[in-house]
Amino acid sequence: MTISGKNADIVETLFHVVPSVIPFPVSLQQPISLIPSILQPEWGVLIGITGDIRGRLLVKGTSQTFGLLGQNLFGMTLEGPMLESFTGEFGNMIAGNLSAHIYQLGFTIDITPPTLMMGESNFQDSDHGFSIPIEIEQVGNMDIAWLLHK
Template sequence: METLEAVTDIILETLLTSVRQVIPVPAAAQIPEVFQNSVAQSDIGVLVGFTGDLYGRIVIQGPSEVFGKIGETMFGMPLEGEMLHSFVGELANMVAGNTSTLMSSKGQTIDITPPTVMVGHLQLYGIEQGISVTVHLENAGEINIILLTQH
């Protein structure tokens, strides 16, 4: 049986692969950082839970401008306001859904929850431990991918 740390590494690796497959621009991930207690957000983010063989949450967050550039790259038009918020939720849905599919090929069955879009300054508490990875997207900027696993 694999350790929680090994399973977390597999999920994180698969999640980053999914980001690279879904977002159509070159992406470079920095070294993952472990954190505890809380997650802070200053602009826009989205949370998707996953259940099944594994339990946890994925948070994708970053500046509105970066998500706007991703949306423009994918759809050929600038996105703002509610259209941008909807896009951020759908982007997370695509990433999490693709991650679920990739994990099934590794023998892990996970289902995802509907995305929850979070706009503005906020802090998520009650986090035992998480992993954060900054991903640089060429010609768009940086987003943070956060993986919160539960024991």
């Protein structure tokens, strides 16, 4: 998949940001094209990006994966509202760090509050996007998707 322009900046930044936010060995795979829609498979967090670069960031996985990540970070089981809060905050950490690093490249962006996604969702209002599969040691697999507005 060929990614250019601002999207290439987003990919490069995500490859830097994700390992800095997750304190475990992380393996990011090559981006996969998402044209024109994606399925959010059970659990995740959606954050809008506005400003010089516009789109949506979706960190997706399963509740079990987010729960294991939280458990490994905090040493306790996260369930119910605590797991939901952690999932939103994890998305904020990724998007906030993305915003800070993108600023260093000369772009100004803002992030919206996180929206927790529970249950299957299909996003069809994006022109295109990509997803980066992530393997987190001791935790499992997630994906970070970047969706461009139509």
